[in-house]
Amino acid sequence: MPLVTVPLFTVTFLAVVRHAGRDDLTAYAVMAPVLIALWQLSLLDSGEIIEADRWQGVLEVVIAAPANVSTVVLGRVFAVTAVAFLAFIEVWFVARALFGVTIEFHHPGLFLLTLAASGLAMSGTAVIMAALFVLARSARTFQNSLSYPFYVLGGVLVPVSFLPDWLEPLSSVVFLSWSADLLRDSLDPAPVSGAAVRLGMVLALGTGGFVIGRLLLRRILNRVRADGTVGYA
């Protein structure tokens, strides 16, 4: 579903910057829908992995299998995350067909590396969500709550420098804030400073997310096993 709404987000964001005569913000408007699709698709899938397994009565089998559950979840989320990159093709098409905008890649290597790192980081982070969704009363409600707060903290459209100073420590641990800045910079003709460190931060935060998610998942699955609620749908 996130791929269905990508064109509408693209129209909305491009319309607002071009109506204001700020063509210099086109990179902001075209990268935001891609990051939103990446976040939504991974979140939606990670939420529904556990829910769907519970509905289908296979969660017990998944837990009983010798493979590590969090690794299985990571692999399943990553497959869906890869699909999210189709969003960029949609954005490219809508920008060109409806607004006559051609997206120029001034740092194509960095752009591709950032997309790949963001996909990995998203998948790692999604494992935390998958763990928490096991305890949530309604995964869908939880999913709904995790969208816009992270779009703001992650500077998906508006850079985090526009947020109050006291929010900056919080936004700096959201990998999206590093991804969004790097993706915008990769479309800008100016040289990109500290690209390796910033890419490293995206990967480090994604790895951190996966480690936390793995610990949480182990703990939460132990808990639902102990109280006999693994199969509750």
Added chain:
Amino acid sequence: MRHVLRVLRHAAATGYQDYKTIYTWRTWLIGWYLRVVAQVVFFALIGELLGSRARTHELLVGAAVLLATVTSFIAVASTAWERWAGTLPLLVASPSSAVVVFAGRSVTFIGDGVVTSLGSFLAAAAIFDLPLPWPRILLVAPLTLLVAVSSYMLAIFLGGLVLRAMSTRNVVSNLATGTIMAIGGVVVPVGYYPQPVQWLANILPLTHGLEAIRDLLAGEAAAEILPNVGLEAAVGLGWLGLALLTFNHLAESGRRDGSIEFAS
């Protein structure tokens, strides 16, 4: 008429019980309310990015009123839940009109939409120093209610359509609200788009109601505001009429091909 009102009341009570399984006060405040305030802040920040406080305020109002529509549109999905629950055949077989039942069933989302919209509007107004002219500000509530109700009418019409294709319920709902967000005057004036897009925007809920709310906050005279109020009401009634004409046919169509109990 008394019979219709009784059915509406019972349907609304059922819907409210459903709603209580989605949210508690705590999850509404910490989960939903935090999210919707962040949504309005997200759009208002675009104005800051553009370097215009006036645009910040326009986007803030647009995003807050949009929430009345978005929340009312949960009715598209909640209409389909009835088929999922396996109770649609019973409703269709009952002597009541299905459209009356379904119109009452999701009415909780109108109230939720108004509270969501006004709550996020006031929070974001405080964050971005939006002037709230007294006592005009009080009229924002009924106008938001009007937007929520007209949006609900379109949602009920779409709910009838998705009863035939349940798996599309969230796609239809998101496409409709996404379209309203893009072309309904939320982020840029409707006049920015080509004429055919403007025609579409003018028959969608929110477009005229939002303009009325912006005019109200800008201190315009009643003569400027009331035509848009009338147009918003007319749009809502138009979608209600369409829902009345089509809903029962769509709800009952599963009887002909034996698919009424299928949940997909």
